[in-house]
């Protein structure tokens with residue numbers, strides 16, 4: 001059985017990351033797990049703490065508070081998400 005990454009450190013090792021999706025400026029940016037381990041520590045629970053991540057990181061482009069956040073994986077990078085409608 002594959003191990004599902006839970007902590008920030010495990011996310012880092014698995015190449016997973018957090019996507020910030022700002023409804024104000026419609027910008028989608030990536031938060032590297034290394035930034036999250038620096039902020040919250042290696043053992044930070046990414047699932048339990050997703051709300052905390054949302055509250056902590058403002059949109060880097062327009063500074064909007066609490067942009068939407070969700071998880072990204074190497075198999076589903078930002079470009080694929082952005083091109084979603086074209087591929088369908």
Ligand SMILES: [Zn+2]
Pocket residue numbers: 022023024025026027059060061062063064
């Ligand atoms: Zn923004």
